[in-house]
Amino acid sequence: MHWLSNFLYVGVGLSCITLRGTLSPIYLALMFDYLEGISHQLNHAMHAFRENERNLKALQRLLKLDDIKQETPTVEAKGAAAEVAEDWPSAGAIEFKDVKMRYRPETDIVLDGLSFKVEAGKSVGVVGRTGAGKSTMAMVLSRIIEVEEGSISIDGVDTQTVDIAKLREKITVIP
Secondary structure: OOOHHHHHHHHHHHHHHHOOOOOOOOHHHHHHHHHHHHHHHHHHHHHHHHHHHHHHHHHHHHHHHHOOOOOOOOOOHHHHOOOOOOOOOOOOOOOEEEEEEOOOOOOOEEEEEEEEOOOOOOOOOOOOOOOOOOHHHHHHHHOOOOOOOOEEEEOEEEHHHHHHHHHHHHHHOOO
């Protein structure tokens, strides 16, 4: 738009040079005044266009949020939610058995057959390089991401059968 405004100013300026002997200076001043108004209108229109584009992009992002799959309280494939005792987990033993997990169906498996056992009452620190799966283990433990194969149990109860809200209320992961 700035180029268009500049082009119009150059055009009116060249017209003034060409018609300098035939037009009154008042008409030339009036042409520049109108040109300034047109230039202002063009700049205002561009500003309004950019504002509308920004608002439409924000609306597009909001509509995409509506497409996000909501997590379910339990995994239907494993059956109904298990009733766990109010004091569960009492000991805190954790066991991962051949856990396989991927972030999306079309991506590679990121946890491939992970198996380990943490005895009750023990503290564990997970150490590794970037991308080794430390955070992913915490996400599958709290079922932010569901496992594809294998199982995770806490005090002998498969976490896939525990209501998500109850599971997340009962465990704590310190990053």
